[in-house]
Amino acid sequence: MKGRVNRDRLIAFLMLLPSIVLVFIFVYVFIGQTTYTSLTDSNAVQQLSRAQANFVGFQQYNSLFTNPLDYRFRMDLVNTVFFTVLFIAMCLGVGIGLAILLDQKVKGEGTLRTIFLFPMALSFVVTGVVWKWLFNPTYGINQLPTYFGLPPAQFRWFISEEKVLVFNWQNLPYIIAIIALGFVIFFAMRAWVRRRSTVGALLTALALLLMAWITFGGPSNLNGLPIPEYYGFNLALIAIVIAAGWQMSGYTMAMYLAGLRGISEDLREAARVDGASEVGVYRHVVLPLLAPITLSAIIILGHISLKIFDLVYVMGGGDNLYIDMPSINMWFTTFRAGDFAKGAAIAIIMLVMVAVVIVPYLISNLRKENEL
Amino acid sequence: MKKWFAVLAVVVLALVISGVAMAQDAPSGELEIFSWWTGGGEAAGLDALIAKFAELYPDVSVVNAAVAGGSGVNARAVLTTRMLGGDPPDTFQVHAGEELNAVWVAAHAVEPLNSIYEANGWMEQFPQGLLDLLTDAEGNIYAVPVNIHRSNVMWYIPANLEQWGVTVPTSWDEFVNETCPALQAAGVTPLAVGENWTQVHLWESVALGVLGTDAYNGLWNGTTSWTSPEVQGVFDTFLKVIACTNDDRNALPWQDASKMVTDGTAAFNIMGDWAAGYFLVDLALEPGTGFAWAPSPGTEGNFMMLSDSFALPVGAPNPAAANAWLSFVGTGEAQDLFNPVKGSLPANTTADIGNSELYNAYFQSAYEDWTSNAIVGSLAHGLVAPPAFSNSFGPALASLIDSGDIPSTTASLAQLAIQTGMND
Structure with missing residues (x-):
């Protein structure tokens, strides 16, 4: 045996x-x-002449974060953060909304489901071309109000140059420290409320340390940028969020719908018997049970948005910085400028960003499998 | 099984031997031509060249390895990868100038072609200004130009200008201070421009117009400082010019920007002379009346050029056929096949430029300028600056238009020029 x-x-x-x-x-x-x-200074000329690349340590990374010439990369990072947050929010919102509506046993559910899912079958390139036409500020959807006798809309969509929430990159260490402080204080208070005094005391101590560090100017030591650079949420990203959200919302809906179908009718019945309203059933029974689906959706959507290239490349033509993403910068840096080393550094930073999203998920999945 | 191998081995051996034997007389075998000419007049022009070449060299079978998209960026990525992997094509298309010199020549990845020039008498047939731009410090030439485009052309419709009561401006000051306000008052966009690279294209015309020939050339050989007041003035004028353009510029490819002029929503457009082909063929307009042209303001007497060329990579699998191809595409005869279809000027002066069936009124007039004007190189099309510089220049302009901060833009461009080794 x-x-x-x-x-x-x-x-x-x-x-x-x-x-x-x-x-x-x-x-x-x-x-x-x-x-x-x-970690080298590899570039096209050097490699084509069969010369050996020199090891330069973290010089490329250092340059990406502190060299004024590499502001495009920092702009990309800011864009990626805003795009990812809004894209995930839109997909989850629209996805769960559609799923709940379809879950009401509507007539023709199969057809509707196919219609909502269909955009996912398209390539991002197709989506980009279509939405580029739709969002053209002169003859796109800005003309819609004119059908009702109103003046055309003025928003410039993906070529808008407006930005809000503007901040100086040099203040970024401060901003991050203050956000971190907020989180620590929140968890400290939660620990105290739940009477876990050891954790609470530790977190409070950490909060005090952070506060002291911020007050005595600690974060400003982390700034390497010699001149102020202003970044913000570029409103042009809204167009990209809508186009990408249009494509991936149906997919999120399918995930939620599968989750909803997995919740047994008995549970809902029990809640109703206990006197819960229909809204209450969703709020207290269905949505909490969908939490694992939301987590999976965030992981999948998050890694799509962090790596997005084709949609933005098609809509922006490559050099529209207001909607630029690290992947486009990586492609241009590597193949248009021939700077292999810096392109590789951007690639590694993108890999780290995706890993931050995915690795915790994989670990928790592995644990669950081991428990089973 | 064994028999199969034997047969295969014999066939391969025979092919190799015949290949070696024939390479010594007439070229034969495969000739792989790498380019980014995949659409429209460019592809038709390349096909015409290949057809004629096949007639002259029936033993060579041509492989057209064109890579589409991204105005050559995609093709360059593929080419770089192939060259690094030791799998070069037999010949490849490249913009003449720094795009060739700063990468391929600097890496010793292309062969000098002086012997082809001398054998064909091209030293006398190509204009001296062009040869000066192509020749490096050691006197070597690495590319055979098949065409010439002009970058500093301003397009307009004569009847429309009359109606709006403006004339063609002859300097940028005149455009910014007189033409632009007059047109804006008439409700017309004074100047149409498109996405980022067309803004770089506009910038080079502004720079040449404001600085003049010598100071413009000085930007690229290091004698004009990027932080000098004159160059700051270029960016100042550029921002004023941008204020006179359509504000949906980042959404438009160059065709849409040029079309604003023919639609009557804009008065002028500055674009390379491939726009002539667009007006003539796509929009079916008459040169002179349907559309007209002038050198961009302040650049009268200058011909800002760019050129598509072919180069011979080191280690090309079939150098004999590649040599035959390069000797062919440089002749006036071949250039008369290619350029009327692509819509560009022949680089070789023995081409039949006077033939009005081949070259239309625009090209007749452009050729006169080509042979009489000062020749300068284009930044947007890779002639004067290495790719590493051009790659960052477009984004720098975008950020300047956003922030309006001229001193920090010129300071970082000065640093970029040093970092990319431009002024060595």
Whole structure:
């Protein structure tokens, strides 16, 4: 019996071996190679003349965050953060709304579901072209009000140059420190309320430390930028959020719909018997049960938005900085400017951003599987 | 199984031997031509060249390896990857000038072509100004230009200007202070411009118009400082010019910007002379009446040029055929096949430019300027600055239009010029 198990294991291992080897080479070795490139001064001329790249440590990263010439990269980071937050919010909002509506046992549900899901089957390039026409400020949807005798709308969509929530990049360490302080205070208070005094005391101490650090100007030591640079939420991103949200909302809806179907009717009945209104059923029973779906949706949407390239490239033509994303900058830096090392550094920073979103999710999934 | 291998081995051996044997006399085998000419007149022009070449060299089978999109960025990415991987094409398209010199020549990845120039007598047939731009410090030439485009052209419709009561401005001061307010009062966009690269294209015309020939050239050889008051003045004028343009510029490809002029919603447009082909072929307008042209303000007597060329990579698999191709595309005969279809000027002076069936009224007049004017190079199209500089220049302009902060823009451009080794 035991021999048989071992042989099964051996066969399983041999079956998996090719994919393990291929994944190792084509994913992990390449990540390693890119990381190494990002620590050198590799560029097109040097590589074409078969010269050896020089190891320069973190010079490329340093330049990305502190060299005034690399402001495009910092603009990209700010854009990515705003885009990701709004894109996920829109997809989740529209997705759950559509799912709840479809869950009301409407007639023709199958047809509607297909219609809502359909945009996902398109390529982002197609979406980009279509929405680029729709959002054209002179002859796009800005003309809609004229059908009702109103003047055309004035918002300039993806070429808008307006920005709100403007901040100086040099103050970013302060802003992050204050946001972190807010979180620490929140969790400290929650711990006290829940009578977990050890955790509460630790968090309070941390909050006091942070406060002292901020008051004595600690964060300003972290600023490496010599001149002020102002960034903000570029309103042009709204157009990208709508186009991307239009494409991915249907997918989010499908995920939620599957989740809703997984909630047994008994639970809802029990709530109704206990006197819950229909809204109450959703608020206290259905939505809490959908939390794992929301988490999965955030992970999937988050990694799409952090890597987005094609939609923005098509809509912006490449050099529209108000909607620029790190992936476009990476492509131009590597292949238009021939600066391989800096392109690799941008790639690694993107990888880290995606990893921050995905790795905790993978770990919690692994734990759950082990528990089962 | 074994038999199969034997047959295969014999066939391969035969092919190799015949290939080697034939390379010594007439070129044969495969010739892979790498370009980004995939659409419209460009692709038609390339096809015409290939057809004629196939007639002259029936033993060579041409592989047209064109990569679409991104005005050559995609093609360059593929080309770089192939060259790094040791798999060069036989010949590739490249913008003459720094785009070629700062990368391919600097990396010793292309062969000098002086022997082809000498064997064909091109040293006398190509204009001296062009040869000066193509020749490096050691006197080597690395590319064969097939066409010439002019960058500093301003397009307009004569009847419309008359109706609005303006004349073609001859300096940027005149445009900003007189033409622009008059047109704005008439409810017309004074100058149409499109997305980022067309703004760079506009900037080079402003820079040449404000600085003049020598100071403009000085930007690229290091004798004009980016932080000097004159250059600050260029950006100042540029911002005033931008204030006279359509504000949906970032949404428009160049065609849409040029079309604003023919639609009568804008008075002028500054675009390279590929716009002539767009007006003539796509919009079916008559040169002279349907559309007209002038050098962009203040650049009279200057011909700002760009040129598509072919180069020979080191390690090309079939150099004999590549040499035949390069010797062919530089001749006046080949350029007469290509340029009327693509809509550009021939670089070779033996081309039949006087033939009005081949070259329309615009090109006749442009050719006169080409042979008589001072020749300067275009920034937006890779002639005067290395790609690393141009890559950051467009975003720098965008950020300048956003912030209006001229001193910090010129300061970072000065730093960029040093960092990209432009003034060495």
